[in-house]
Amino acid sequence: xxxxxxxxxxxxxxxxxxxxxxxxxxxxxxxxxxxxxxxxxxxxxxxxxxxxxxxxxxxxxxxxxxxxxxxxxxxxxxxxxxxxxxxxxxxxxxxxxxxxxxxxxxxxxxxxxxxxxxxxxxxxxxxxxxxxxxxxxxxxxxxxxxxxxxxxxxxxxxxxxxxxxxxxxxxxxxxxxxxxxxxxxxxxxxxxxxxxxxxxxxxxxxxxxxxxxxxxxxxxxxxxxxxxxxxxxxxxxxxxxxxxxxxxxxxxxxxxxxxxxxxxxxxxxxxxxxxxxxxxxxxxxxxxxxxxxxxxxxxxxxxxxxxxxxxxxxxxxxxxxxxxxxxxxxxxxxxxxxxxxxx
Amino acid sequence: xxxxxxxxxxxxxxxxxxxxxxxxxxxxxxxxxxxxxxxxxxxxxxxxxxxxxxxxxxxxxxxxxxxxxxxxxxxxxxxxxxxxxxxxxxxxxxxxxxxxxxxxxxxxxxxxxxxxxxxxxxxxxxxxxxxxxxxxxxxxxxxxxxxxxxxxxxxxxxxxxxxxxxxxxxxxxxxxxxxxxxxxxxxxxxxxxxxxxxxxxxxxxxxxxxxxxxxxxxxxxxxxxxxxxxxxxxxxxxxxxxxxxxxxxxxxxxxxxxxxxxxxxxxxxxxxxxxxxxxxxxxxxxxxxxxxxxxxxxxxxxxxxxxxxxxxxxxxxxxxxxxxxxxxxxxxxxxxxxxxxxxxxxxxxxxxxxxxxxxxxxxxxxxxxxxxxxxxxxxxxxxxxxxxxxxxxxxxxxxxxxxxxxxxxxxxxxxxxxxxxxxxxxxxxxxxxxxxxxxxxxxxxxxxxxxxxxxxxxxxxxxxxxxxxxxxxxxxxxxxxxxxxxxxxxxx
Amino acid sequence: xxxxxxxxxxxxxxxxxxxxxxxxxxxxxxxxxxxxxxxxxxxxxxxxxxxxxxxxxxxxxxxxxxxxxxxxxxxxxxxxxxxxxxxxxxxxxxxxxxxxxxxxxxxxxxxx
Numbered sequence: 001x002x003x004x005x006x007x008x009x010x011x012x013x014x015x016x017x018x019x020x021x022x023x024x025x026x027x028x029x030x031x032x033x034x035x036x037x038x039x040x041x042x043x044x045x046x047x048x049x050x051x052x053x054x055x056x057x058x059x060x061x062x063x064x065x066x067x068x069x070x071x072x073x074x075x076x077x078x079x080x081x082x083x084x085x086x087x088x089x090x091x092x093x094x095x096x097x098x099x100x101x102x103x104x105x106x107x108x109x110x111x112x113x114x115x116x117x118x119x120x121x122x123x124x125x126x127x128x129x130x131x132x133x134x135x136x137x138x139x140x141x142x143x144x145x146x147x148x149x150x151x152x153x154x155x156x157x158x159x160x161x162x163x164x165x166x167x168x169x170x171x172x173x174x175x176x177x178x179x180x181x182x183x184x185x186x187x188x189x190x191x192x193x194x195x196x197x198x199x200x201x202x203x204x205x206x207x208x209x210x211x212x213x214x215x216x217x218x219x220x221x222x223x224x225x226x227x228x229x230x231x232x233x234x235x236x237x238x239x240x241x242x243x244x245x246x247x248x249x250x251x252x253x254x255x256x257x258x259x260x261x262x263x264x265x266x267x268x269x270x271x272x273x274x275x276x277x278x279x280x281x282x283x284x285x286x287x288x289x290x291x292x293x294x295x296x297x298x299x300x301x302x303x304x305x306x307x308x309x310x311x312x313x314x315x316x317x318x319x320x321x322x323x324x325x326x327x328x329x330x331x332x333x334x335x336x337x338x339x340x341x342x343x
Numbered sequence: 344x345x346x347x348x349x350x351x352x353x354x355x356x357x358x359x360x361x362x363x364x365x366x367x368x369x370x371x372x373x374x375x376x377x378x379x380x381x382x383x384x385x386x387x388x389x390x391x392x393x394x395x396x397x398x399x400x401x402x403x404x405x406x407x408x409x410x411x412x413x414x415x416x417x418x419x420x421x422x423x424x425x426x427x428x429x430x431x432x433x434x435x436x437x438x439x440x441x442x443x444x445x446x447x448x449x450x451x452x453x454x455x456x457x458x459x460x461x462x463x464x465x466x467x468x469x470x471x472x473x474x475x476x477x478x479x480x481x482x483x484x485x486x487x488x489x490x491x492x493x494x495x496x497x498x499x500x501x502x503x504x505x506x507x508x509x510x511x512x513x514x515x516x517x518x519x520x521x522x523x524x525x526x527x528x529x530x531x532x533x534x535x536x537x538x539x540x541x542x543x544x545x546x547x548x549x550x551x552x553x554x555x556x557x558x559x560x561x562x563x564x565x566x567x568x569x570x571x572x573x574x575x576x577x578x579x580x581x582x583x584x585x586x587x588x589x590x591x592x593x594x595x596x597x598x599x600x601x602x603x604x605x606x607x608x609x610x611x612x613x614x615x616x617x618x619x620x621x622x623x624x625x626x627x628x629x630x631x632x633x634x635x636x637x638x639x640x641x642x643x644x645x646x647x648x649x650x651x652x653x654x655x656x657x658x659x660x661x662x663x664x665x666x667x668x669x670x671x672x673x674x675x676x677x678x679x680x681x682x683x684x685x686x687x688x689x690x691x692x693x694x695x696x697x698x699x700x701x702x703x704x705x706x707x708x709x710x711x712x713x714x715x716x717x718x719x720x721x722x723x724x725x726x727x728x729x730x731x732x733x734x735x736x737x738x739x740x741x742x743x744x745x746x747x748x749x750x751x752x753x754x755x756x757x758x759x760x761x762x763x764x765x766x767x768x769x770x771x772x773x774x775x776x777x778x779x780x781x782x783x784x785x786x787x788x789x790x791x792x793x794x795x796x797x798x799x800x801x802x803x804x805x806x807x808x809x810x811x812x813x814x815x816x817x818x819x820x821x822x823x824x825x826x827x828x829x830x831x832x833x834x835x
Numbered sequence: 836x837x838x839x840x841x842x843x844x845x846x847x848x849x850x851x852x853x854x855x856x857x858x859x860x861x862x863x864x865x866x867x868x869x870x871x872x873x874x875x876x877x878x879x880x881x882x883x884x885x886x887x888x889x890x891x892x893x894x895x896x897x898x899x900x901x902x903x904x905x906x907x908x909x910x911x912x913x914x915x916x917x918x919x920x921x922x923x924x925x926x927x928x929x930x931x932x933x934x935x936x937x938x939x940x941x942x943x944x945x946x947x
Binding site for chain 1: 368403405408462469481482495503529549769
């Protein structure tokens, strides 16, 4: 007898999971760039919801802020910069058909192989029972904070997070390096048609500036500081705050913004953020411990709290400045092109 | 201030990152600081070789946690050898880079360029020293993203497009690696390499395990340039700044080869059948790439692209030798790897010097440089002869060793050794002929004092090849020790 | 079931990457490929009836938690993904500046 033990979360999970391939196929066959951008945004949002259903709130926050918000903003900006609106792809040529069958074989092999994985959701799987269990068990006594995700991220595997902060900083550096803004360009004045659009935008910028930004600043600080006892931390706070700023810059008055100085300041700020993390690592070594041994700071569990707090600030600063800087670099490049209003 | 002596183990990576982060904030030029930093790292590598000789291996866990919970850094004969290769091999490149960057990178971007360079080296060292599968992924990405930026710094129009292609292939490779270690993590529950090796021996050999090995190895091999995904290799090495191409010859692909060696011998080595299967797969893929690389190198008319295909051939040859997995073959692999890295970096630097006046180096039109720059040309010729595997230099000894190893192992393997040597000879002779025997002097290679440092870098690589040849016995003995270390677990 | 979706997304992501000639759409496909791997890891850590691994004092002794380690790894992976994405986009815009197009075939034509 088939038991329909379908609880609510299984139904929800399946619903959102089935949306994903549908979106992916839609992106595959789509020829309209704007549609692709929106669909990839929705894809990330659905992913964030799925992570929430899989009991991973930290990841859900990060995915929604970074995947859905920032990644879409950069995607749209680069579409504007390359002025691509409609694709022209031949879908049924020989190379594509070969790739399709090769990938079909690959997919079938993966599904066949995945059958050997430990059953989904079992507490006895190696992932859930070996070191993860010990992490959860030992976090209160060894690290002293509530969130074992933050404990692993910042303390147990703190060096990985240092590498990750480095990756963000490097991405900002490489984008800055490639986009070459060394020659400050005169931004064209807006023409009449754009002037009308600009008038409409003023209420939006006022709204964002007076209501949205202050509230989200408080939210971002809350997320930053509460990373140790609830889902949150440096990555989430940095990305949420930068996405609000990006929202502001999307609608703001471009004439009065000194992009050049802002970008350079943000670049330096990202280095400062990374250095905060690195200097904390070096400091723990200098005072006689191993690198990243927070325990050595005070000799008690308080050392861990201090260490984690400081490095999360470093991470938050780096993430915020790099995400915002990358967006501003694209915006700046866009503004410094001669404006040809065709539609 | 009481410093623990163990902290020297991750000190190279931390120092490189520290200097790289400070460089754009405070420095206008940055060459001297970069050079000193790399020199210090090379010094520490030599120190660690002695330490490893004395203690067998040393490990270090960040934050003083215990092994599966924290991230482990480990120096053992294999990793200390590769760290030495990357840091010591980077020294002549840093000497060369003072002028190399002056001529190829704009002044304002130079501190950022050096910063990226140092971070690239740090990323490579991190992959070698880290003993944790996921940390290796993070450092692979650090090395890769800095690499994309470094390639895109090239002046030509193609540089950015080649960087883009490199990015696509590189990210797919890193993602396959991530997928593979995800499956391994699902089956073992841990990420530390020693721990994973231990747990893997207790698992039944399912299809999934085989798929995960393939995913991981495929990902790594994609980043080296295995056939049929080799298209990006010549373009990248051609359009990148010459400093960068030279550094890639010493670092990036060699570090990927390190990863293959490490995984093949220490982690995936669970039982005889799986070992044999991976062995056969590696040998087949390496063989195809050797053939492809050799043929493409012969028909290629541009110097740097030819060097790119030759690199591909040499890397695959090394992987082939590793896959054979006999003691003699491993010794051959190491000798060939090290010798190739030094010789190839010298050749890329020479190409950079030659391209000062002529942007595209078609082999038929290469200048005869002997008259105006005798020392450099000698070094260049040494490097080319070494690269081709012509006696008496160390590369030839390595290839001879491979021949010996394949005779002992299996007659069919001799074909690979002989054909690759033939390819090498053919393309090497083409170049030597042009450079040494062309009567008219070069119009572009005026040896003035400002180029002296560039030439010094090239000459140092030539001297290194000479040194490795003269002290060949010592070199072979070191390789033998590494081979013994790798094979210690083999009869499982 | 999750794992089947993961495999399908892996295939679709690579398919988008390989079948389109537009440089931007390729990166979107790459992003889908990477996101599928993230889903794989997080699904590994799921425990039926488990809550997010935030250990508060008032929780009972035998409270089930989802595994924290895959989540930490995937935080890193998301960040690495966007880093690659941003770098790729900047390269595409520079390619557009140099070649005037972001169609792979047209660029190959220009390079001949």
